[in-house]
Amino acid sequence: MSILENIKIALSSIMVHKMRSFLTMLGIIIGISSVIFIVALGQGGTEQLKSLFVGPGNTISLTYLPSEEEIQKNPELLWSPFTEEDIRAIESIPEVLQVVASNEYFGTLRYREKQEDVYIAGINQAYIEVNELNVASGRNLLSSDFLGARRTAVINAASAEEFFGDKNPLGEIIYLDSQPFEVVGVLEKPEGLFAAFDTFTVYIPWETLRAITGDRNISTITIQAKNTEDLQTAGEKAARLLNQIHGTDEAYQVLNMEQIAEGLGQITGIMTMIIGSIAGISLLVGGIGVMNIMLVSVTERTREIGIRMALGATRGQILLQFLIESITLTLIGGIIGIILGMIGATIVSAFIGFSLTVSLPVILIGVGFSMLIGIVFGILPANKASNLDPIESLRYE
């Protein structure tokens, strides 16, 4: 008797007792859907955390974290840890593709009568590409803006809304710390988790900032490597180089990816434990439900088993029939659970702003696991069915 025939028998007997079958599946549905949902949350969360630590576009940040002694030794570095010469030096490292630099500080933006504190970022050209600053209207800062130290500014969507409302900001003159700038572009509205925290930001060429204020300071340096696998090496080389240039020991540092990976691993480990216990308990309960209902089904169908045996069914075939029935039951529950878990993940994604990933392996594990429950908790009832005495079974009322 083929598997397909067995599945047909299983489906028809599941359909005869729709309510009973559904209630039996419920434990499996809840178990599998919560696993799918939590795994999706865990994976999405891990991705999100990674993106917080690892900069966009395959980059790594250099940080200046001096010790007390080093601060006393080089007090001026605290205010201006990086220089233009540092950038050029880092650019000469073979693994480095480009260096993203910026000097960021809070200043005031005034437009007509309106004045607010804003975040002013003096950036270099690489910053635009690496941080994916895309303009929604107008144009981005161009090479000519940087090289000519022009008084041009790109503002973010929040600032455009705050200062200009419905008015078109392009071509308008704004004052940043009393210095006039022309607005040439407005950035796209950001999406996702940080959409709500879109602070007022104005981007101007670093060269312009230096020319106006005389401030040669660079507050952040981020390195983009030519190849992903060289990122850590490039970062470490750059840190060593800077320590050498500035005569410091370990003041310049690069984020250690291994430590981050380890930290994330611990978070994931805790997640897995939580998932494991939720899954374990609900699937155990669900499985017992399946076993119970299969035992009821075997008893109810004692006569059917007797008839099938009289017509030539072997014990193995009877065993298989009931085993496939319990697997079908748990598999349907599992599939419903996967779908519900995915729907839940999609809904929650929309609210928390980062995507919950339901990956194919997770789905396959869900399917496999629900089938496994069917086998584990179905074997006892199926075995009971196959060991029935054909004569007794035929007489069973």
Next chain:
Amino acid sequence: MIELEAITKTFTNGPEKVDVLKNIHLTIEEGEFIAIMGPSGSGKSTLMNIIGFLDRPSSGRYFLNGKEMKNMTDQELARIRNRTIGFVFQQFHLLPRLTALKNVELPLIYAGVKKRERLERAKEALEKVGLAERIDYLPNKLSGGQKQRVAIARAIVNHPQIILADEPTGALDSKTSAQIMELFTKLNREEGTTIVVVTHERGVAAYADRIVYVKDGKITQDGSESTPGGGIK
């Protein structure tokens, strides 16, 4: 074809041992139409279960086509029930959720017959019992006689050598009983199928060529010549 030698069957009920069959010797030749008669509790059903490979004797030897049952595995017994023997029961024993056609297909499924051939053969068997018009009916839409004819179609669909019928008319009125018995006779005469009918009704046993009387687990009378109260048709 069927040879029973010193067959006994003992049931243990707690400390009590009950000998249901005592030293049964019986030979049935191919193409015979035989009735096993006896009062209830005489052991005739147990005898039929053993003949039908549904049960094993406690002692004695049973040969079917020269092969001894004792040496067979459960799987081989199932195979014989499937291919060599067709069962007909008093309570019809149709699966209630399957149509007449699907019920008749069952033995073919266990025989591993392909779907298309299964369908053809099941239809053919239903035609033979005169139910070609009712193939898509569920058992609860059929009369008792029709149900028993479906059961017979199911019994013959695998072209068995032997049909074992346990009180096949027990749940039917006399007119329908006669139709069913005529069907058995026809199968015996036209197809040469060996028919073994277990019954307590003389009128039913009268269709057989040979009647074996069982009482208290023993064969008390066996033969086609002397058939008290009954007769050969």
